[in-house]
Amino acid sequence: MAAISQGMSKLGAAVGLGGGRDDDTRAQVDTGGNLQDFMGHPFEKNTQRSGGNLGGKVVRTSGGVTVTSNKDPDRRMRAVTWHGPRQMVVEERPRPLITDPTDAVLRVTSSAVCGSDLHLYLGSAPGMQRGDVVGHEFMGFVEEVGPEVKHVKKGDRVVACFDIACGRCRSCSRGAFSGCDVTNSSKDQEMMYGARTAGLFGYAHVTGSYEGGQADFVRVPFGGAGADVNLLQVPSDIPDNKLLLLSDIMSTAWFATELGAVGPGTSVAIWGAGPGGILAAHSAQVRGARDIVLIDNQQYRLDHAAARIPGLTTINFGKEKVKPALERLFPGGPDVCIEAVGFHYCKSMAHAAMVKTLLETDTADILNELIYCCRKGGTIACIGVYVGLVNGFNIGAFMEKGLTLKAGQTPVQKYWGQLLEMVKSGKLDPTMVITHELPIEDAPRAYKIFNDKTDGCIKVVLKTGTTGSEPPGATATGGQVSGSEPGTAASASATKA
Ligand SMILES: NC(=O)c1ccc[n+]([C@@H]2O[C@H](COP(=O)([O-])OP(=O)(O)OC[C@H]3O[C@@H](n4cnc5c(N)ncnc54)[C@H](O)[C@@H]3O)[C@@H](O)[C@H]2O)c1
Numbered sequence: 001m002a003a004i005s006q007g008m009s010k011l012g013a014a015v016g017l018g019g020g021r022d023d024d025t026r027a028q029v030d031t032g033g034n035l036q037d038f039m040g041h042p043f044e045k046n047t048q049r050s051g052g053n054l055g056g057k058v059v060r061t062s063g064g065v066t067v068t069s070n071k072d073p074d075r076r077m078r079a080v081t082w083h084g085p086r087q088m089v090v091e092e093r094p095r096p097l098i099t100d101p102t103d104a105v106l107r108v109t110s111s112a113v114c115g116s117d118l119h120l121y122l123g124s125a126p127g128m129q130r131g132d133v134v135g136h137e138f139m140g141f142v143e144e145v146g147p148e149v150k151h152v153k154k155g156d157r158v159v160a161c162f163d164i165a166c167g168r169c170r171s172c173s174r175g176a177f178s179g180c181d182v183t184n185s186s187k188d189q190e191m192m193y194g195a196r197t198a199g200l201f202g203y204a205h206v207t208g209s210y211e212g213g214q215a216d217f218v219r220v221p222f223g224g225a226g227a228d229v230n231l232l233q234v235p236s237d238i239p240d241n242k243l244l245l246l247s248d249i250m251s252t253a254w255f256a257t258e259l260g261a262v263g264p265g266t267s268v269a270i271w272g273a274g275p276g277g278i279l280a281a282h283s284a285q286v287r288g289a290r291d292i293v294l295i296d297n298q299q300y301r302l303d304h305a306a307a308r309i310p311g312l313t314t315i316n317f318g319k320e321k322v323k324p325a326l327e328r329l330f331p332g333g334p335d336v337c338i339e340a341v342g343f344h345y346c347k348s349m350a351h352a353a354m355v356k357t358l359l360e361t362d363t364a365d366i367l368n369e370l371i372y373c374c375r376k377g378g379t380i381a382c383i384g385v386y387v388g389l390v391n392g393f394n395i396g397a398f399m400e401k402g403l404t405l406k407a408g409q410t411p412v413q414k415y416w417g418q419l420l421e422m423v424k425s426g427k428l429d430p431t432m433v434i435t436h437e438l439p440i441e442d443a444p445r446a447y448k449i450f451n452d453k454t455d456g457c458i459k460v461v462l463k464t465g466t467t468g469s470e471p472p473g474a475t476a477t478g479g480q481v482s483g484s485e486p487g488t489a490a491s492a493s494a495t496k497a
């Protein structure tokens with residue numbers, strides 16, 4: 001217990017520090033090689049700004065000192081910003097500029113609200129600062145590129161991935177893009193995890209302080225460097241909604257089935273019928289799994305999935321106990337158990353109390369249930385996000401049953417090319433989870449209905465409505481997506497209420 005409290009206070013201290021954000025008020029002072037912010041503090045040496053003030057806008061020149069900004073104070077955009085738990089605000093912000101030679105700036109056409117955004121929304125994820133621009137699942141058109149961007153050009157239609165990779169470091173070289181060694185300068189994360197993982201768009205400062213894509217424009221660092229690392233060029237004749245989720249949740253769901261090595265004959269149980277869990281069930285089906293079970297207490301989500309995924313079995317944990325229900329379906333337990341829930345959903349009062357009193361940051365409730373239910377020698381694939389420490393983890397059952405636990409942030413860049421081909425051929429249909437399209441101004445409502453699970457919400461797409469953005473028939477008017485009836489998901493993106 002002493003060790004846990006020591007760990008927690010270390011973690012608390014680490015997460016309390018916060019990092020400097022990619023702030024619109026920050027300007028760079030070029031004093032002949034020494035970069036400083038406008039308050040005179042030297043910039044942290046980090047790859048994010050390795051190109052110095054390239055392309056930054058000159059804001060002021062006096063006494064031989066040129067002040068440049070990585071934002072354009074004269075051109076404004078709308079952006080979704082975090083102002084505290086359950087307080088999302090759409091505000092005007094200056095547009096981003098190319099600051100590094102390998103940057104691209106995107107004009108965003110669609111972005112989505114992810115289950116990971118809910119951790120920020122609820123104030124559960126550490127390291128947020130008031131005014132942070134959020135959003136890590138987005139696509140659009142390339143507006144501008146830096147001089148070292150080789151593979152994408154102005155006007156290209158692209159999907160961005162949520163994790164920011166350099167494409168060249170040791171992790172990136174072996175396809176572990178979400179573990180990129182150089183795109184996250186957070187010392188806090190290094191303290192928490194013993195290493196830094198990749199920077200993420202629009203997420204907490206422990207993931208690199210990058211602004212997010214729930215905005216009219218966003219700067220994509222390393223966009224187009226090397227092998228088009230963080231941008232995927234996509235065809236012009238496919239609607240945004242079919243492509244957008246390659247950015248994150250479609251790739252993540254596929255990644256879950258990769259972690260579990262799901263294939264013909266595998267039995268799979270999935271905890272969480274959010275977009276991640278439903279698309280994991282879809283992926284498992286595409287990969288030929290024998291039996292697929294989806295578990296949640298939100299009956300509307302289970303019904304939505306069952307109506308779209310033939311042969312899917314569902315368990316409502318509010319109505320029946322999970323273990324006996326699974327035993328009836330798979331005597332001895334499923335081969336693969338997928339965790340698509342995440343750290344903020346406590347099931348027991350005990351863990352809810354521990355989280356509330358800061359005795360732990362995350363809950364072991366769900367992982368323990370997977371360990372309990374999985375067949376001996378089976379695999380647990382965890383895509384649900386966890387940030388810190390849990391108490392009461394059933395390590396004994398895990399060890400004695402000889403289980404394997406695999407987890408991670410998705411290396412989107414590793415999978416999105418093959419997934420794009422499957423979307424093009426109609427084999428994969430990410431639109432099956434999209435229930436709402438709203439204009440970006442309605443982002444506060446989007447977060448609320450997604451979190452509260454009201455209005456039949458499963459996945460919300462935010463439309464920025466900038467001109468010339470999408471193929472005909474795919475422009476949003478806002479509201480519930482009415483074309484997502486069973487069997488017609490392919491037309492969902494083009495039909496709005
Ligand atoms: N690993 C990655 O790279 C990655 C990428 C995207 C999302 N995620 C994470 O994946 C998770 C799912 O994302 P989402 O968009 O589907 O989120 P979501 O919040 O919509 O879905 C979570 C679902 O879990 C259900 N749930 C809660 N408690 C449960 C329990 N005890 N048993 C079964 N189900 C339970 C909720 O009712 C909800 O439907 C989140 O934790 C998100 O942060 C991870």
Ligand SMILES: [Zn+2]
Nearest residue numbers: 114115116248
């Ligand atoms: Zn996400």
Ligand SMILES: [Zn+2]
Nearest residue numbers: 166169172180
């Ligand atoms: Zn890298």
